[in-house]
Amino acid sequence: MKKNILILGGTLEARRLATALNDQYADRLTTLTSLAGVTRNPEPVAGDVRSGGFGGADGLAQFLKSEAIDLLIDATHPFAAQISQNAAQACESAHVARLYLARPNWTLPDRSDCVFVPDMSEAALLTARTARRAFLTIGRKELGAFSDIPDVHFVVRMIEAPAQPLNLASYDLILGRPPFDLDAEVDLMRDYEIDTLVTKASGGDATFAKIEAAATVDARTILIRRPAPPDGDVVWGVDNAVGWVSDWIGEPA
Numbered sequence: 514m515k516k517n518i519l520i521l522g523g524t525l526e527a528r529r530l531a532t533a534l535n536d537q538y539a540d541r542l543t544t545l546t547s548l549a550g551v552t553r554n555p556e557p558v559a560g561d562v563r564s565g566g567f568g569g570a571d572g573l574a575q576f577l578k579s580e581a582i583d584l585l586i587d588a589t590h591p592f593a594a595q596i597s598q599n600a601a602q603a604c605e606s607a608h609v610a611r612l613y614l615a616r617p618n619w620t621l622p623d624r625s626d627c628v629f630v631p632d633m634s635e636a637a638l639l640t641a642r643t644a645r646r647a648f649l650t651i652g653r654k655e656l657g658a659f660s661d662i663p664d665v666h667f668v669v670r671m672i673e674a675p676a677q678p679l680n681l682a683s684y685d686l687i688l689g690r691p692p693f694d695l696d697a698e699v700d701l702m703r704d705y706e707i708d709t710l711v712t713k714a715s716g717g718d719a720t721f722a723k724i725e726a727a728a729t730v731d732a733r734t735i736l737i738r739r740p741a742p743p744d745g746d747v748v749w750g751v752d753n754a755v756g757w758v759s760d761w762i763g764e765p766a
């Protein structure tokens with residue numbers, strides 16, 4: 514019988530993992546990728562896909578049982594701490610195996626001016642003190658931290674246009690989905706005369722180009738520290754996750 518794998522997604526890594534597992538092990542497993550449902554036009558994903566919250570850890574535990582899930586792979590964004598905590602609780606109560614796919618940390622360029630801060634409000638305070646033209650690549654949820662900064666022009670990159678204008682004194686909005694390319698990132702930062710990049714220290718290769726680009730144009734990078742991965746089995750990168758699943762699933766019967 515095939516094993517049922519639930520991938521908690523919303524990331525490029527989750528999509529790459531679903532593709533690799535379906536390409537290599539379709540005879541032995543099925544994948545169901547779960548999206549939060551916040552992006553209106555998500556990229557296509559190999560295997561089955563569902564969308565929307567589960568209703569907390571208890572709802573997820575119910576879902577694991579009703580869908581006869583054998584393994585949950587948490588491939589969510591490193592800053593999506595709530596769903597990862599829910600996944601850990603749900604798998605424990607439903608007795609389902611769980612693997613966390615962590616993104617490898619970035620190796621910062623030698624010549625870069627990078628400052629780590631603990632959270633978004635510290636990032637906003639430092640931006641207000643030192644930036645004139647700041648590139649915000651922090652998603653949508655925490656933009657409010659920057660709303661009371663009067664003398665900084667913001668360039669905000671999002672995946673999709675927001676329904677309402679942003680609550681920022683002065684800004685340009687640009688749309689884009691990872692992966693991003695170094696030359697294009699350098700051009701963007703030069704065109705907008707960016708002196709400060711504000712980003713989550715998410716790791717992984719899909720968005721690293723902006724870190725190199727900021728170093729190239731001598732912009733400061735303000736990095737919000739990432740939360741530690743949850744307890745339990747952790748693999749770093751998609752290839753290692755595929756290897757882990759290969760060991761877990763064993764040889765064909």
Ligand code: NAP
Nearest residue numbers: 522523547548549566567568569589590592593594595596
């Ligand atoms: P979060 O704060 O950890 O989760 C909030 C709630 O959203 C969860 O309690 C859950 O609702 C629902 N949820 C989150 N991810 C889900 C998934 N993959 N499938 C089904 N429900 C999910 O998450 P977030 O930071 O808002 O991120 C939402 C999604 O966007 C995640 O899937 C993440 O991978 C992706 N993403 C996040 C970021 C980021 O910077 N945070 C960046 C890029 C992509 P219930 O409690 O009702 O189950």
